[in-house]
Amino acid sequence: MTENQPQESEGSSGEQDFRSGYVSIIGAPNVGKSTLLNTILGQKLAIVTPKPQTTRNQIRGIVTTDTHQIIFVDTPGLMDPKYLLQSEMVRTAYGAMRDADVILLVVDVSRQNEAIATEIIEQIQRLKKANKMLILNKIDLVDKRTLLPLIEDFNEKSLFDEIVPISAKTGDGVSSLLEQVATFLPSGPLYYPEDQLSDLPERFFISETVREKLLLITKREVPYSCAVVVEEFEKRKRRNSDEILYIRAIIYAEKQTQKQIIIGKGGNIVKRVGELARLDIEKFMEMPVYLELYVTVKTNWRRDRSKLKELGGFLE
Numbered sequence: 001m002t003e004n005q006p007q008e009s010e011g012s013s014g015e016q017d018f019r020s021g022y023v024s025i026i027g028a029p030n031v032g033k034s035t036l037l038n039t040i041l042g043q044k045l046a047i048v049t050p051k052p053q054t055t056r057n058q059i060r061g062i063v064t065t066d067t068h069q070i071i072f073v074d075t076p077g078l079m080d081p082k083y084l085l086q087s088e089m090v091r092t093a094y095g096a097m098r099d100a101d102v103i104l105l106v107v108d109v110s111r112q113n114e115a116i117a118t119e120i121i122e123q124i125q126r127l128k129k130a131n132k133m134l135i136l137n138k139i140d141l142v143d144k145r146t147l148l149p150l151i152e153d154f155n156e157k158s159l160f161d162e163i164v165p166i167s168a169k170t171g172d173g174v175s176s177l178l179e180q181v182a183t184f185l186p187s188g189p190l191y192y193p194e195d196q197l198s199d200l201p202e203r204f205f206i207s208e209t210v211r212e213k214l215l216l217i218t219k220r221e222v223p224y225s226c227a228v229v230v231e232e233f234e235k236r237k238r239r240n241s242d243e244i245l246y247i248r249a250i251i252y253a254e255k256q257t258q259k260q261i262i263i264g265k266g267g268n269i270v271k272r273v274g275e276l277a278r279l280d281i282e283k284f285m286e287m288p289v290y291l292e293l294y295v296t297v298k299t300n301w302r303r304d305r306s307k308l309k310e311l312g313g314f315l316e
């Protein structure tokens with residue numbers, strides 16, 4: 001023993017110094033919330049597309065270091081809901097806000113006059129316990145000089161404990177964001193094993209990947225009318241005794257016409273969706289994949305409570 005041993009303050013042990021907490025990523029659709037989650041984790045956990053309303057559920061990603069564990073919660077974009085699925089998405093997002101130790105409200109600085117909706121501000125003000133950070137995202141798209149007045153403007157309103165400009169896409173500013181978040185964490189336990197990245201099942205990532213490709217390939221209302229459910233998910237031995245992951249997934253559309261569009265001429269659209277999804281799933285699962293996609297109709301599933309529940313994941 002030498003006098004160089006670290007001194008612990010009275011009544012505390014190394015373990016009690018551990019900090020942990022829930023950090024909710026909130027904001028309007030398309031501002032870059034899922035991109036931020038993926039950049040923080042260094043892995044693609046949440047699907048990302050140029051279209052709004054990509055995310056429909058809470059997606060938890062876990063960061064563990066020697067000193068802390070942060071559970072980041074990506075959420076659906078906040079909007080005026082027009083049908084049940086959308087109101088469930090908004091409810092899910094506000095739900096994540098209520099449980100959070102820290103809230104990251106993300107805005108897109110590249111949009112002209114991006115204002116934060118009054119409702120969001122009211123909801124945030126109601127949360128007395130949580131630390132609130134304003135994340136000015138997509139700074140790679142704007143002249144840095146435009147940021148200063150924006151920061152001053154928000155500072156005057158004193159709504160936020162911290163304002164951090166970042167680019168979720170390039171990673172600029174993300175490490176300072178993480179440092180700042182860590183200072184806001186309360187003392188707490190290790191909630192998840194230290195090597196766990198998420199608490200969602202692999203099936204979820206598979207169905208999300210298929211939905212991402214539908215959003216990228218099909219247009220207008222079509223991808224929004226889709227839900228994807230993995231029906232079968234099984235490792236099988238091939239003749240050469242290598243293993244392959246066999247996946248059968250169903251794409252549910254709301255109308256026959258949408259189903260026809262998703263299938264495409266001679267099945268060309270669904271085939272492309274399947275090919276692109278398979279490549280991503282192989283990367284994610286680190287093994288060869290055989291993906292079989294079927295398209296079917298479930299009339300008005302987005303407006304029907306029991307159908308929403310049946311398609312899984314939407315109602316908690």
Ligand SMILES: Nc1nc2c(ncn2[C@@H]2O[C@H](COP(=O)(O)OP(=O)(O)OP(=O)(O)O)[C@@H](O)[C@H]2O)c(=O)[nH]1
Nearest residue numbers: 029030031032033034035053054055077138168169
């Ligand atoms: N240039 C630039 N683009 C970004 C940045 N962050 C996100 N994007 C793009 O913005 C679009 C939307 O990103 P998402 O991460 O899906 O946004 P989101 O907030 O999760 O959207 P919803 O799930 O629909 O609410 C995608 O095309 C991203 O590539 C950024 O920092 N810079």
Ligand SMILES: [Mg+2]
Nearest residue numbers: 033034054055
């Ligand atoms: Mg998203």
